[in-house]
Amino acid sequence: MNIDSLNTSRFLRNDFKPRLARCELIAVTPTSISSDLEFRNWILKQPEGETLLRCYQCGRCTSACPIAEIDHSFNPRLFLEKVILADESLAENQLIWTCLTCEQCEVRCPEHVKIPQILILAKVRGLVSGNTPETALDRARSILSQGRTIQVSEPMLKTRDKMGLPSLGNPPVKQLAKALKELGLAEKLENIKSIYGGDGDE
Amino acid sequence: MSKAIEYTYFPGCMIPFRLPHFELTMREVLSRLNIELVADEGHSCCPEPTTFTGVDFEAWLTVGARNIAVSESTGRDTMALCSGCFHTLAMVGHTLQSDSKTRERINKRLKRIGMEATGEVTVKNILHVLHEDVGLDKIRKSIVQPLKDISIAAHYGCHLVRPIEATHMDDAEDPMWMEDLIEVTGAKPVDYPDKMACCGAPISPSDEPKSFVLAADKLRKIRDAGADAIVLVCPTCYTQMEMQQKKAIEHLGPEFSLPVLYLGEMMALAMGMSDLVVNNARRYHRVKLQPLLEKMGVGK
Ligand code: SF4
Numbered sequence: 446m447n448i449d450s451l452n453t454s455r456f457l458r459n460d461f462k463p464r465l466a467r468c469e470l471i472a473v474t475p476t477s478i479s480s481d482l483e484f485r486n487w488i489l490k491q492p493e494g495e496t497l498l499r500c501y502q503c504g505r506c507t508s509a510c511p512i513a514e515i516d517h518s519f520n521p522r523l524f525l526e527k528v529i530l531a532d533e534s535l536a537e538n539q540l541i542w543t544c545l546t547c548e549q550c551e552v553r554c555p556e557h558v559k560i561p562q563i564l565i566l567a568k569v570r571g572l573v574s575g576n577t578p579e580t581a582l583d584r585a586r587s588i589l590s591q592g593r594t595i596q597v598s599e600p601m602l603k604t605r606d607k608m609g610l611p612s613l614g615n616p617p618v619k620q621l622a623k624a625l626k627e628l629g630l631a632e633k634l635e636n637i638k639s640i641y642g643g644d645g646d647e
Numbered sequence: 648m649s650k651a652i653e654y655t656y657f658p659g660c661m662i663p664f665r666l667p668h669f670e671l672t673m674r675e676v677l678s679r680l681n682i683e684l685v686a687d688e689g690h691s692c693c694p695e696p697t698t699f700t701g702v703d704f705e706a707w708l709t710v711g712a713r714n715i716a717v718s719e720s721t722g723r724d725t726m727a728l729c730s731g732c733f734h735t736l737a738m739v740g741h742t743l744q745s746d747s748k749t750r751e752r753i754n755k756r757l758k759r760i761g762m763e764a765t766g767e768v769t770v771k772n773i774l775h776v777l778h779e780d781v782g783l784d785k786i787r788k789s790i791v792q793p794l795k796d797i798s799i800a801a802h803y804g805c806h807l808v809r810p811i812e813a814t815h816m817d818d819a820e821d822p823m824w825m826e827d828l829i830e831v832t833g834a835k836p837v838d839y840p841d842k843m844a845c846c847g848a849p850i851s852p853s854d855e856p857k858s859f860v861l862a863a864d865k866l867r868k869i870r871d872a873g874a875d876a877i878v879l880v881c882p883t884c885y886t887q888m889e890m891q892q893k894k895a896i897e898h899l900g901p902e903f904s905l906p907v908l909y910l911g912e913m914m915a916l917a918m919g920m921s922d923l924v925v926n927n928a929r930r931y932h933r934v935k936l937q938p939l940l941e942k943m944g945v946g947k
Pocket residue numbers: 499500501502503504505506507521522525553554555556557558560
């Protein structure tokens with residue numbers, strides 16, 4: 446039995462906004478469904494992850510979300526449904542990277558579910574499959590190698606000098622590397638290929 | 648004059664190297680108010696909260712906690728000018744304080760580099776410093792060139808304000824501190840629909856067209872409300888709504904142009920330091936400031 450189609454019909458009856466009903470029809474057509482309790486348990490163990498359990502699927506988050514407003518396939522309520530049902534396909538869905546982390550949903554959620562945080566955790570799980578924009582990978586590599594998201598150039602330093610702004614030195618990257626070593630992020634970043642393509646903007 | 652009040656300045660990446668006129672104007676404004684910003688070379692990228700979190704959340708917490716530890720070692724309150732930096736430091740600080748399991752896990756990593764973070768340091772943004780620490784009365788006394796007949800709309804952006812339990816701002820859905828500052832400069836604050844809507848910038852790495860739809864919508868609503876200019880705090884919002892304004896509003900017509908001021912620029916203008924703004928306008932503003940400055944009576 447297809448878990449998603451079951452829930453589609455359940456929520457179609459309950460959703461009172463026609464816009465939401467349309468979203469379900471568009472969004473719930475996965476090609477493969479993996480139900481992975483390990484995924485849900487991992488989310489629940491992360492900081493703020495257990496707020497997921499408070500979600501009763503009312504859909505207010507979707508009504509408040511500016512991205513759902515312009516893209517009907519983006520539906521935070523449905524994303525949470527997937528996590529609740531331990532469907533890890535969410536981690537490979539490019540839509541999660543169009544969450545603004547604006548927290549409009551969270552301020553309206555009657556249960557204070559940390560919605561953008563749960564989407565962030567899904568993004569983290571998507572890294573191994575390359576569901577990470579190239580720009581995000583570039584910034585992460587730059588943070589690890591220079592301690593800053595951007596390359597600081599000579600002209601930038603000269604401008605600061607001309608403006609009379611103090612020198613800021615160089616971040617202690619060796620220390621950063623030592624503190625982060627056990628996470629193995631540097632090695633992961635070497636091997637990941639982004640499915641987004643492009644060189645990013647940095 | 649009495650000894651200046653010092654804050655540990657958290658610089659981040661965007662403001663000091665891409666938009667240094669933010670730092671320049673705000674340092675001068677603060678210095679008039681007897682405040683000095685002291686940088687610490689031990690700080691690194693905060694790390695930025697919109698993409699690095701989704702790459703490795705644990706690494707984000709760890710690097711953020713190391714920055715908190717550096718701040719704690721300075722013994723002063725820390726102030727971040729950038730909303731992204733402020734958000735990260737406030738969130739990580741809040742997590743360290745409220746979640747003891749996470750605090751212990753992160754501190755095990757920091758211990759390897761001889762550091763520890765408690766999360767007890769006070770992390771402020773520029774509105775906390777100006778509105779709460781300095782206070783409107785003191786700022787009012789430093790205004791020498793009131794921005795009369797100018798209407799300004801405040802854009803707060805998301806990460807400066809939410810989540811309220813970590814940011815300690817006045818309100819999550821209708822903050823007013825920036826409007827108060829606009830009023831103190833002599834300008835008229837303009838209210839507009841969906842004031843707390845996002846500028847769209849966080850998703851430009853994954854979906855630039857959508858990010859511009861949001862920016863254009865915001866800019867249109869502000870213009871329709873009758874504002875002469877926008878004032879904001881965040882360098883990412885500035886990049887989106889100022890530097891990229893032309894690209895974002897393509898479909899709104901060629902005559903559309905809405906000047907965007909950094910909060911420090913607005914205050915510098917009202918404090919009689921218009922040179923700081925005028926001299927850097929060409930380099931850091933793509934939307935022409937001249938008509939706005941003329942309306943203010945600057946540069947005549
Ligand atoms: S608003 Fe909250 S409770 Fe309702 S569906 Fe969204 S996350 Fe769940």
